[in-house]
Amino acid sequence: MIGNIKILMHQGKQYIPDVTTAEVPGIFRGRPEISEEPVDSLALADLCPTDAISINPLQIDLGKCVFCGECAFAFPGKIKFTSDYKIATNQRERLIVKEGEQNTIILNPDLVREEIAKYFSGSLKLRQVSAGGDNSCELELNACGNVNFDMGRFGIEFVASPRHADGIVITGPITESMAEPLQICYDAIPHPKIIILAGTDAISGGIFAGSPAINRNFLNNYKIDLYVPGNPIHPLTFINGVLELIRKRKG
């Protein structure tokens, strides 16, 4: 008992006091910025392993980007990845970063359904479904609840049963074998419910796009409430995205 208390004392303060303003250590690859510098844009687009870069105008789709950073190494004057981790949004088009744009990525308030803030702003229970996820996003979603990020302080938690959940968080490109279990799980969640796609694989299939072993039909049938890009997602990206989604808006 005394040993335990000693250990507890030695830990000090481990939680991040304010997750909305915390800075990430090191050289995190977050929201990219594309300068107006003229470059061989065909060569630049060709470099991208997941066709996330398109030309005329030059833009990067964060829903497809695997954040490998190779474009920024090859064209350092053209593309720069900033450490801005707030890159989650509720509108697919907003994940596309265009040449010359430096504005931050935010949610479109008009697309947030009324009942989301009404029911979930103080408490949001989520059921996670990994559908071909490589366990990196899953590790980071678990990290959201650890003592450092402590998502639980906002009433946001992962729960075991879809019956207890207010929404579903999907990771992975959605394999053929998980298509049916995913649908069953979603159907078991009571209304109103939300869908969050966590990670590039979930948003677009990522490096697995076009594989004959995946089946993404589920996504055609429902409106997605939040896209959280990343490979894997950073816990701060996820937590800030969800907080923005469920917060009460004035007026």
Next chain:
Amino acid sequence: MSDYIAIKNNETILLKSIPVLNYEDFLLFNTSLLSNEANHCVHYFGYLLTDKLKLICCIANDNENSIMISSSEINLEKNSFPSFAAHHRAFHIFERELHENFGIRYTDHPWLKPVRFAFDRADKNSTISEYPFYQINSEELHEVGVGPIHAGVIEPGHFRFICNGEQILHLEIQLGYQHRGIENLFLKKKKLLQRNILAESIAGDTVAGHTTAFVNLWESLCGYTAADDLQYARMLALELERIAIHTGDLSAICTDIAYQLGSSVFGRLRTPVINFFQVWCGNRMAKGLIRAGNNHFHFSSELADQLRKLFDDFEPDYNEMWNEIKELPSALARLEKTGVITHEQAGSIGTVGMAAKASGIKRDIRASHPHDLYRDLIHQPIMKHHGDVYSRIQIRNEEINQSIDYIREMLKSPPDVNTKRHLMSLPQPDSFSLSLTEGWRGEICHCALTDENGELLLYKIKDPSMHNWLALALAVRNNEISDFPICNKSFDLSYCGHDL
């Protein structure tokens, strides 16, 4: 002519230099090798020729640092074949895959249970949702089905228990839910960068392990020798990944025995280690760090200082927590003698890595088939002998300390900035190459074949989980079903690494 060709880890040979045996000799040769505990099968796979199926079997000898490669060509249409697994169970998983993918018929395989329901399997009528689980008819027994979606934030798989009251009689594990067709994508995606990123996505918790296996294999195929700074980065990443995931596993095991303090402390101790990956390469899981013939993130002496400081802070807190838990009767009561896999069982099913070492079988690529800077290291694998949950936890603890020692030694001489990287040529045609790496779970094996134009003809991946899932199924027998979570976590196997 010899029955086999012996190669070293990461050696490329011409495809035609692999002796082709008739199936009876092929079977006899490979199965008899496994009577020696120093030998184990690192890969056994097939691919279609125009009218035949070519089989290639790779048996590693851990004492002589060599891998014996032999092959056979069989005609699928006409025959059923005697199985390797009837002679040695360790072959069971490979033959199940051959059966599933190519429809090869065996006369005496113990259980041709589907492996992963691959999209290109031979029998499309066999589906994962209609898989008939093994059953025992009895009024006293009941079944418990868990999954594919589990209670926590983890990957999917189905566990079917047959229980007598609280006691597990039998566990059947059915996987395949994570199948993304990744081996096929290695052939489809032609850019090296795409393949490099695919390797990082085989199992996102073993990025350093699988990516090192890929780049070493690729560089070998291209006749490229990695400079010291590349080798340094790979070894450092592998050992850091081991520390990070082992620490996270200790946290998860504490969660499963409801020891909140251990769960929180080990959990938060993992954070600085994976954050260091982000400081070094911009990604907490080390994605982007390891590239064939390149490295964008020089390991500077400033980073070396930071890492040294990190361990200075890590060690006292870590040791304090470990010393507490290792003498805590309520924790030990849950961990000791739980989920035992005996030396004999582990050997018979070809267990590798941590799970093998916990049952007294020395399987560690860093010692037996060293690559990169491991060649300069005299690695002594951590061994335990009880084969229980606690043994697997003790291995994690000692491996964490051992890896920190290795890294501290490495930090004394960080590499110089490499300004002159020579370019990599294309893969050699008509070749075969094999790469082994000791990831934190155990032995990772990648194999590649090229055609006459040097294009990839086949890419085969084996995660240690391929061998070890059966070890979990055996370990839980006669345990209480409430102990399943800690047994499962003590192995911490990969679903996507298995399903590919």
